[in-house]
Amino acid sequence: MKKSGKIIITIFLLIGLALGALAVPYIxxxxxxxxxxxxxxxxxxxxxxxxxxxxxxxxxxxEDIITQGYTVDLLNWSSNNAITLKNHLLNTTQEQKGLLGAIFIGDIPYVNYKNGTEIFACDLFFMDLDGVWIDLDQADGYYDDHTPGSGDLLPEIWVSRINSESIGGINHLNAYKSYFARNHAYRTDNLNRPHSQLVYIDDDWSSWTSEWLGDMTAYTNITSVSTNINTTASDYIKRLNQTYEFVHLFVHSYYYEHVFGPNGDSSEGSVNYTQISNTYTKPLFYNLYACSACNYVAQDNIGTHYLFSNNTLAVVGSTKTGGMTMNSYFYNPLNQGKVMGESFRLWFNNPLHGPKDSSSQGMCLLGDGLLTISM
Incomplete structure (x- = not known):
């Protein structure tokens, strides 16, 4: 065989091996x-x-975490590798001290998950430590399957994020300092609200108002706004000046704004991230049934603007379409005095909208997962 022929065959073999490597899923x-x-x-x-x-x-x-009754490891984290982070979480669970949950401060790694045409950040990856996560096409770098393997799909720990880096035009260090100042104030009873909740339900969900309210089991003092002519952008933003402890919002959204009106047509106005930042918001906690509102990797996502606005301590929402349903599985633990992160973890155990349901896969918790509501 001529030398040139050998070279051509060698090249084809190398290409074949490379393509074969790409075809093997990462598990x-x-x-x-x-x-x-x-x-x-x-x-x-x-x-x-x-x-x-x-x-x-x-x-x-x-010091506040220790005073609360927990042990804590502070980690000065420099790796941008999500697998390294997950392995560290997993290794901690194998130690005698175990692991209840983790708080990520600043720009900490994340993974993307692909479900159909949607690609989104998926913190469930760090919470479910014994399930199987599969990247069928390593070329795109997205996980696209999640199976029980020898474990299950349910999360063993919770994670929450405190990260201001996606907000444009601010001093990020000052944003962190302000957040931790009010966090300490809340923990020492210098920031508080009446034990009350605003449930704000826009047009497309208002016909199920009684069902939604039946799931709000952590509060008895509830203000419900669900009459279609009343649920408008201007009315909603005004109510954020009132001293509710918790706000649960149902509205069509993009990652950067809420759109009010039937089918999300914005005929009743919109509320964008700038308005949230420029409004003196008084509530402490939010649950946003608002598509992609907590897509924390998107520049100026509205969920992060909520978190770093004025008095906010934690925000529950989704990085993709969908949001929290079967809410009693979240509010029941909160009502029992469990911390926000553990209540969030237990919510995934609901029978109809657990980790395999596409509307649940992008759920995340922004803020301090060790906080509790007032009792």
Missing amino acids: YNFFQSLTPKESNHVNVYVNSTIYSSLSSEIDQFE
């Missing part, structure tokens, strides 16, 4: 079932680029 699997064990331990991961600048705030946060 993340612990190969062992994990049973969540009682733990009072949390890991706090702080991006290394902001750790030293927030040392006073982080030290106070650590």
Whole structure:
């Protein structure tokens, strides 16, 4: 055989091997079932680029967590590899102290999941530690299948994020400092609200008002607004000046704004991220049934603007279309005094909209997962 022929064959073999490697799916699997064990331990991961600048705030946060009755490891985190992060979470669960949950401060790794045509950040990846996560096409870098394997689909831990980096035109360090100042104020009873909830239901969900209200089991003092002619952008934004502890909103949305009116046609106005930042919002907690509102990787997503506005401490929402349904599975634990993160984890155990349901896969918790509502 001529030398040129050998070279051509070698090239084809190398190309074939490369294509074969791409065709083999990447599988993340612990190969062992994990049973969540009682733990009072949390890991706090702080991006290394902001750790030293927030040392006073982080030290106070650590002290507050210990005062609350938990043990904590503070981690000056520099890796941008999501697998490295997940392995660290997994390894902590195998230690005697176990792991209840984790708080990510600053720009901490995330993964994208692909379901049909939707690609979205998926924090369930870090919460379910014994399921199988499969990237069928390594060329795109998205996970696109989630199976039980020898474990299950349910989360063993919770995670929450405190990250201002997606907000444009602000001093991010000041945003973190303001957040941790009010976090400490809430923990020391210097920031509080009456035990009350606003449930604001726009047109396309108003016919199920009684069902939604039946799921709001953490509160008895509830203000419900669901009459179609009353649920408007201007009315909603005015109500954020009132001292509710918790707001649960049902409205059509994009990642950067809420749109009010039937079918999300914005005939009754819109509320964008700038309005949230420029309004003196008084509520402390939000649950946004608002498509993509908590897509925390998108520039100026409205969920992050809620979190860093004035008095907010935590926001529940989705990085994709959908939002939280069967809400009693979230509010019942809150009503029992469980922390926000654990209530969020337990919500995934609901029978109809658990981790395999597409509307649940983008659910995330922004803020401090160790907070509780007033009782």
